[in-house]
Amino acid sequence: MISFENDYICGAHPKVMERLLEINLEPATGYGYDKYSISAKEKIKDAIGCPDAEICFLVGGTQTNQVVCDALLKSYEGVIAPTTGHVSVHEAGAIEHGGHKVIQLEANDGKINAGQLKSCLESFYEDETHEHMVFPGMVYITFPTESGSLYKKNELEDIYSVCKNYEIPLYIDGARLAYGLMSDECDVTMKELANLCDVFYIGGTKDGAMFGEAVVFRGVAMPKHFDAFIKQRGALLAKGKLLGIQFDTLFTDNLYFEIGRHANRLAKLMVDIFEEKGYKIAFDSPTNQQFVLVEDDKLKELEKKVAFSFWEKADSNHTVIRFVTSWSTTEEDVLSLRDIL
Amino acid sequence: MISFENDYICGAHPKVMERLLEINLEPATGYGYDKYSISAKEKIKDAIGCPDAEICFLVGGTQTNQVVCDALLKSYEGVIAPTTGHVSVHEAGAIEHGGHKVIQLEANDGKINAGQLKSCLESFYEDETHEHMVFPGMVYITFPTESGSLYKKNELEDIYSVCKNYEIPLYIDGARLAYGLMSDECDVTMKELANLCDVFYIGGTKDGAMFGEAVVFRGVAMPKHFDAFIKQRGALLAKGKLLGIQFDTLFTDNLYFEIGRHANRLAKLMVDIFEEKGYKIAFDSPTNQQFVLVEDDKLKELEKKVAFSFWEKADSNHTVIRFVTSWSTTEEDVLSLRDIL
Amino acid sequence: MISFENDYICGAHPKVMERLLEINLEPATGYGYDKYSISAKEKIKDAIGCPDAEICFLVGGTQTNQVVCDALLKSYEGVIAPTTGHVSVHEAGAIEHGGHKVIQLEANDGKINAGQLKSCLESFYEDETHEHMVFPGMVYITFPTESGSLYKKNELEDIYSVCKNYEIPLYIDGARLAYGLMSDECDVTMKELANLCDVFYIGGTKDGAMFGEAVVFRGVAMPKHFDAFIKQRGALLAKGKLLGIQFDTLFTDNLYFEIGRHANRLAKLMVDIFEEKGYKIAFDSPTNQQFVLVEDDKLKELEKKVAFSFWEKADSNHTVIRFVTSWSTTEEDVLSLRDIL
């Protein structure tokens, strides 16, 4: 069955697989000290225009958020995040497992704004009892967000400016960064984004890699003995070269951006078909995730023919469902929706 | 200066001090195995009418909430609590330090209701991705609440009924239990309360003890090797007899209830004086905490003459301030407000 | 340069790579619910002869030990392990990060024995203050051990018998299980091993997989909501099918055992060459790791020609170095040592 269930249904982009295969029998030292990892880091530093950035590779997104938040926060600090943020809802309490509170700000279309953030920080410090409260120690946002939306450049600037005033780092979860940066509605480049936050991660798992995320420390230094920190959390991949090879490939010949462009184009085509067939788009998304409102009877019918995912109940007999494109989606897959819908 | 700052400004009720002094030089075995601890537990079991309850004593309220939540929850579970609950805001992240999320429900006058709770639990289990979310593992409420309000008996019954349906324990934080139970507006007895939850704690620190809280396990068993669990959290008092002596005294000749009645009577007298002097009560409280709305200029004037605490900003030039009575407040203290206000 | 540095220098066994490539573009549901994961679990259950076993896949060894220990232990319990066990020395404190002590028993050739274990447990329970000590909650051993040695069947029986008497689970770390089971000196089959412990893991990372370990729960049930538990620790791989495909391949046509046999044969050949060239074997190992004693001058010379790893200083001018074979080692690699040594 054709699947738009999510952007991690397949293995790796064929070019990534090809490289993994080529290098498969070449011995390499472990834990990220191999030449591919070193090369991948250089390519990423070029792509973001930050020669002084420090980079490490991890396996998955929740792991990355957990490791980064725990590394940036002091024990008594929490992370400010939108109510709909991945760390707030879909990591099974990974941040709390590290001992930290997720301080939730009401999200609007997946985003928070500088005003909310400022007011949260202000009222914290104004409260005379704040030594008995969780200190806001960093800010977490996603780009693009869980519902496919994007921060505008000036929105990021404003948020980052508040962070700087309060001297807390801004961390951007880029699980779907390729799809965000390549959106028609994106007004920020990768280089700009890198300079509008302190730490961010470049998603691999959902963006063409078999697995893997690249964490970039730019505005703050990578913590000392970070390998030990990662190892202690069971997150250090023995064959680090696997991560190096993948990111090296993704950042060769603009493959990463190509992947984003491809999926976004197909997402738009998909929206056209939905509208052509009289479906109602639940809310706009300029990236690779699209949300459609369907009657529950229709939903039952559709799920026999195509794979998608449940998003949320809209009312007693309507549901919002999600269709996702990725590097592995083909134009043929999308066009077949004409017959299926 | 006369102080209404909180209910833990003084040491211990004179009768408690007297007993501590009497027994001071009498050797006792440590860690709660002394005769006073055993006697105190028996008296509490009588007072709540639960011969099978299991009881342990801890030193303070945050410690108690942290130990109890961590003991009742599995690693991947969180505690449902009102947004204004002590565990949500004023424990510096103690629950998260134990690895658990506080799943916040919007509080109304310090309380949550059965409908909110049911809907939270329902939508959790309906969500197809709930294995990636924090499981709701218990419910936390306070009696009386942080803003002095009380749950009615039928409200507790409804909440407890939802808990039972979902097979999660209900835990009541009774930091100010004496003041709650002795309120004119309280329609639940201590015995009834004990049967309307699984675990609760009888506050000592704010209710006449020098320090100490008594945790009562009724609907669920006290966890195995609970001493080791407590010790591991740095919460096992070496001289356990100190806790035993205090609770034994509080539960002799109804002292605990006497203390509640005394403070509530003085709180009412205080409200009369506030109203007599033209002050606006910010919101009703039937217990020992009273909240008054004052202009900021007046506030500055008052704080030179009497101690109270900041509650919240009401608007740009008004503030809600809190006045608290306790076992240590005298009628004279309250009457002196006539001259001060 | 030819490398005997460890058994994770290369990618994956060619048959595993081939299958990953074949299935690369086939969409699958995430988190281990795909058909390959299901099939792999069935094949493993067949291989161990335990139809009721429950299996889950994780990414790496330290992660697996951390997840399993934390899942089997109560908060106040620790894991008994040999002083040389991976959890004792080489996981950067991953077990302690989960809140548990590693209770170390002096290892002899990488192993502990039933007598030591019994005496440790006996003296714990005899100690009147044991409620203030860390409860021994499980036993961890490795098969083969970090220094390449193997437990005999009767040794495992005796250890497991002590565990059963004290009602604590026995967990076997099988990071190099293929090499252990296929050793000439191994007198236990995989089926027998599965029945001589409660939980064990079948190593993939070092035994032919690109990455991945298969945890088998046999004597105790897999904990409830284990996915949430794993997710909360950042250890749930999104593309679970990758793990399924790999283990499915390893357990097809005895590939897993074939890999073990191959590496052990080459390890023996390597020992012959060492001895032929007059090197002193530091201590016997019947599996794929071999330990050689060299003068420090010789060491400096060798490391220009072949990759191996430092094991330990023997005295002021001798060092023990380690040479490891694996599925990726070729006979040619080993024979080339004749010229190099």
Added chain:
Amino acid sequence: MISFENDYICGAHPKVMERLLEINLEPATGYGYDKYSISAKEKIKDAIGCPDAEICFLVGGTQTNQVVCDALLKSYEGVIAPTTGHVSVHEAGAIEHGGHKVIQLEANDGKINAGQLKSCLESFYEDETHEHMVFPGMVYITFPTESGSLYKKNELEDIYSVCKNYEIPLYIDGARLAYGLMSDECDVTMKELANLCDVFYIGGTKDGAMFGEAVVFRGVAMPKHFDAFIKQRGALLAKGKLLGIQFDTLFTDNLYFEIGRHANRLAKLMVDIFEEKGYKIAFDSPTNQQFVLVEDDKLKELEKKVAFSFWEKADSNHTVIRFVTSWSTTEEDVLSLRDIL
């Protein structure tokens, strides 16, 4: 029955009780910002001759060790401690609960020495895989030790010198500090001790207080927002003045030292009586704990007449038992041993 069970069988020194009673009804601000806490800190700074030291008060010893170690260590670091150290054996895993390994060095008469320490640190840094091991982040010793012994001044100097070379803090657990400093065999003053470590705690619970320990940060600064850190661990006493009053009293008119002297004098008298009655002292102790070797039959007889504690089995029919004196022991108590033994 007369009890030598431990040094926390009674409440508080009469002078401490007297002050608690005097100040009982005097309102004070909470959490350690009261005048008694401030005064106590000044007196302690005078007593140790460190005007720049920072001091905080906690309730109990295990809590103190847990808070201090967690505050001084980075996540991936552990604490080096003697095998017999309180943190190694009798805190139910409190250090591990904070995520840190206790790196044990074999104790000799309760002590470790600079040579052992240096060798442990050297071999850690020499090990090429140390990024996968627990970093030694601080050193913990007790003064006096759990078995009553004392470090000589030059031993402390040597240990501290190693710590300084490796830039890790030295922390001294002074649960029984009064008894240590006042021993005839002690060649270090309180002022000297304060300068021979970075952090130490002045025991109150066992040294005349009802409860409480004073943590002194001298060589390293008290961590920022330490109140929040303590609160998050459930360790912040609401009525902080109780701790202030007690330490203020103990450090008035040399009461703390007087208490130490008194108990040590009686301990010596006790030893004389043991020897006079033909008992064998198991090992020398110059402080308030004394260890006697008895036949098991004799033990059974003795425990009917006097309270003491089990220390360890010596052989199949002999046991070492412990007799402890304290501020609450009277000469009469000790002399009565003449009839009892």
